[in-house]
Amino acid sequence: MEKTLQVLNALEHDGVVRRYAIGGAMGATFYVEPVLTFDLDIFVILPQTAYGLLTLEPLYEALRARGYTEEGECVNIEGVPVQFLPAYNELLVEALAEARETLYEQTPTRVLRAEHLAAIAVQTGRDKDRQRVRLLREQALLDNNYLRGVLARHSLEAKWEEWTT
Amino acid sequence: MGRMDNLRPEIARLIAAKEQRRRKLAALSFSEKVRVVVQLQQMAAPVLRARGRPVRVWALDDLKPAGGK
Numbered sequence: 001m002e003k004t005l006q007v008l009n010a011l012e013h014d015g016v017v018r019r020y021a022i023g024g025a026m027g028a029t030f031y032v033e034p035v036l037t038f039d040l041d042i043f044v045i046l047p048q049t050a051y052g053l054l055t056l057e058p059l060y061e062a063l064r065a066r067g068y069t070e071e072g073e074c075v076n077i078e079g080v081p082v083q084f085l086p087a088y089n090e091l092l093v094e095a096l097a098e099a100r101e102t103l104y105e106q107t108p109t110r111v112l113r114a115e116h117l118a119a120i121a122v123q124t125g126r127d128k129d130r131q132r133v134r135l136l137r138e139q140a141l142l143d144n145n146y147l148r149g150v151l152a153r154h155s156l157e158a159k160w161e162e163w164t165t
Numbered sequence: 166m167g168r169m170d171n172l173r174p175e176i177a178r179l180i181a182a183k184e185q186r187r188r189k190l191a192a193l194s195f196s197e198k199v200r201v202v203v204q205l206q207q208m209a210a211p212v213l214r215a216r217g218r219p220v221r222v223w224a225l226d227d228l229k230p231a232g233g234k
């Protein structure tokens with residue numbers, strides 16, 4: 001996966017994406033026990049297009065130019081199916097802005113904060129998100145004050161209470 | 166009921182050991198966890214494929230044995 005992250009870093013360096021961070025199950029795995037997943041979810045902030053549209057096409061184009069092909073909703077980058085998810089709301093934009101810098105082996109990368117992963121799971125609201133919230137509460141060292149702020153800013157407090165009490 | 170009572174300490178020990186293993190896994194480094202995820206993929210893939218779900222096990226060339234001694 002190190003080579004995959006190096007490709008993502010190159011995309012950011014070249015301005016193809018403005019910022020990226022690992023989220024989804026692999027993001028959660030950073031904080032908790034390993035969770036089975038077959039995709040690497042990468043949240044991205046895309047450069048603004050001339051028409052103000054959010055489109056992944058320039059990103060896919062840049063990856064094709066580097067020899068990485070699409071497989072369904074993912075792009076296979078160095079043996080890892082990567083699913084790119086543009087930051088489509090304020091919670092995701094904030095999560096990307098405040099993502100945690102870390103190293104994977106020798107390669108720098110970013111992972112969404114555990115508090116944002118929990119808030120995104122609550123906002124998304126599927127059964128597997130409920131499971132993710134449970135795991136994060138059990139095993140991640142959540143900063144409760146920070147989490148309360150995130151939930152309040154994005155109107156998720158009521159749903160959080162519903163899920164956790 | 167008496168038989169269940171006899172089982173309880175053993176079950177409690179098993180549950181505690183399982184919990185300890187989960188905490189140990191949670192404390193691994195990120196790259197070690199990724200190796201465990203790939204091992205999980207290798208175990209789950211045949212079952213999922215048999216159910217008609219096409220999945221791809223990550224082909225990582227930076228894979229080394231997880232938790233090697």
